[in-house]
Amino acid sequence: MLNVVALMGRLVADPxxxxxPNGVATCTFRIAVDRSFVRAxxxxxxxxxxxVVWRQTAEFVCKYFHKGNLIAVDGSIQTRxxxxxxxxxxxxxxxxVDDAMFVANPFNPLFCTxxxxxxxxxLKNYQQ
Numbered sequence: 001m002l003n004v005v006a007l008m009g010r011l012v013a014d015p016x017x018x019x020x021p022n023g024v025a026t027c028t029f030r031i032a033v034d035r036s037f038v039r040a041x042x043x044x045x046x047x048x049x050x051x052v053v054w055r056q057t058a059e060f061v062c063k064y065f066h067k068g069n070l071i072a073v074d075g076s077i078q079t080r081x082x083x084x085x086x087x088x089x090x091x092x093x094x095x096x097v098d099d100a101m102f103v104a105n106p107f108n109p110l111f112c113t114x115x116x117x118x119x120x121x122x123l124k125n126y127q128q
Contacts, residue, residue, distance in 0.1 A: 003076040005095050007049060008103060011034035011069050013054075017062040025058040028094075031071060050094045052078075061100050070103040 009031035017027050032046040051073060053061050065071055077098040084090050 004072045004074070005077055006072070007031065008031055008048075008070065008072040009049065009093065011065055011067050011071060012048065014067050015058075015062045015065060018059060024055060026052065026054050027058040027062050028052050029061070031073075050092065051097055052094045053097045053100060057097060057100055064102070065100075071101050072101045073097045073100050 012032055015029040017025060019025055029051050030100065031047050031051060032048055035047065038042040038044045046115045053073075061071075075095050077093060078096045079091055079093050081089060081091050108117045
């Protein structure tokens, strides 16, 4: 069987760090992922995907990512069932992340590799 997911999208809200009763760090957040096609005359649509991150990766995401940031994640799809406040059975489908990464942004050197940052500085100096 194969259960592998790779997504890149923007955080819909700031992730919040929480801890389990055993002290394990976790955070959940949602990303907006643009669809790859657009019908003529319509705006591009996005899918909103629920993400779960654990341990050091959760701490990393909560420390460095904020609403609107572009993020790349890879992991697997997981479903779980629970009862809502009215006692109704619900199913949640989430991506459980193995790795989360910055996505290079040429307008923000903080999110670039050192080589990309140097290239951006050179281009800015050249344009002046």
